[in-house]
């Protein structure tokens with residue numbers, strides 16, 4: 037059966053000219069690892085200001101419709117019965133809260149919301165840790181929480197670490213304001229400075245009080261600590277999703293004396309910890325600047341740490357003159 041997925045073309049601002057290729061790469065991972073399609077042929081098409089993907093799929097249609105509704109660039113989707121006979125598919129956003137929790141914060145160094153959603157989507161498809169009812173996400177360099185906020189929308193528990201205390205403080209303030217403005221019952225626990233576990237804040241939120249009362253574990257936990265600090269007990273997760281530093285400082289004034297670490301050294305140190313922070317079969321999705329580290333070098337670093345590459349192709353896109361961004365998807369192997 038033939039299908040057509042129309043893309044939100046305003047995303048060209050985020051993905052420049054690569055929107056079709058990136059959306060095709062995301063769809064390919066979803067069809068292959070989530071919907072178990074054996075052969076996927078996806079054709080990106082541009083007609084004037086419209087971009088769409090044509091593809092074949094012979095599996096279960098409801099499952100396909102559910103996945104298409106989650107993709108990062110979906111505008112509309114159709115079953116194609118004949119070239120001029122398109123049947124609209126009933127896409128639904130099944131998110132726990134409104135998307136303003138990821139869009140409302142604006143700050144320098146924020147990761148694109150769409151790219152973050154894409155990374156969570158592909159990580160979730162590649163995750164075979166079988167923790168379907170407990171799909172927790174770790175972002176070891178979480179900033180003001182774009183990854184953690186998407187995890188919240190997807191109903192997954194989220195844990196974040198960052199070196200930048202100001203970023204974590206601002207993030208906690210934002211979450212409290214967001215919950216108050218939307219009248220969501222919530223609990224925010226901020227930890228005192230310098231606690232030995234580096235805990236920073238725990239945040240729990242629900243659509244109503246009864247659900248909040250039933251939650252025994254926070255939705256979002258953060259730690260003010262370096263990602264390579266093995267002393268911090270962050271638990272074991274189904275997925276690690278992170279937008280790595282771009283070689284540009286985005287630190288609070290109090291941290292301004294710190295020099296950025298070369299990205300390869302940072303990944304090597306941090307990835308050495310990941311086998312203890314992720315379940316076997318769990319996935320890792322990373323975005324980074326290929327001008328600071330080649331994709332093959334990143335894949336080799338991850339392989340040495342015990343991760344097999346799942347997908348690398350099609351995600352690279354130019355952000356500006358100094359940043360060419362890419363996404364690598366890997367899975368914790370059984371070898372370790």
Ligand SMILES: C[S@@+](CC[C@H](N)C(=O)[O-])C[C@H]1O[C@@H](n2cnc3c(N)ncnc32)[C@H](O)[C@@H]1O
Nearest residue numbers: 146147177178179180181182198199200262263
């Ligand atoms: C590209 S930004 C991530 C932005 C985040 N996804 C967001 O949208 O807010 C990279 C983050 O890595 C943090 N960082 C850099 N080196 C780190 C380290 N060694 N340990 C923990 N965090 C680190 C920076 O403070 C920054 O917040």
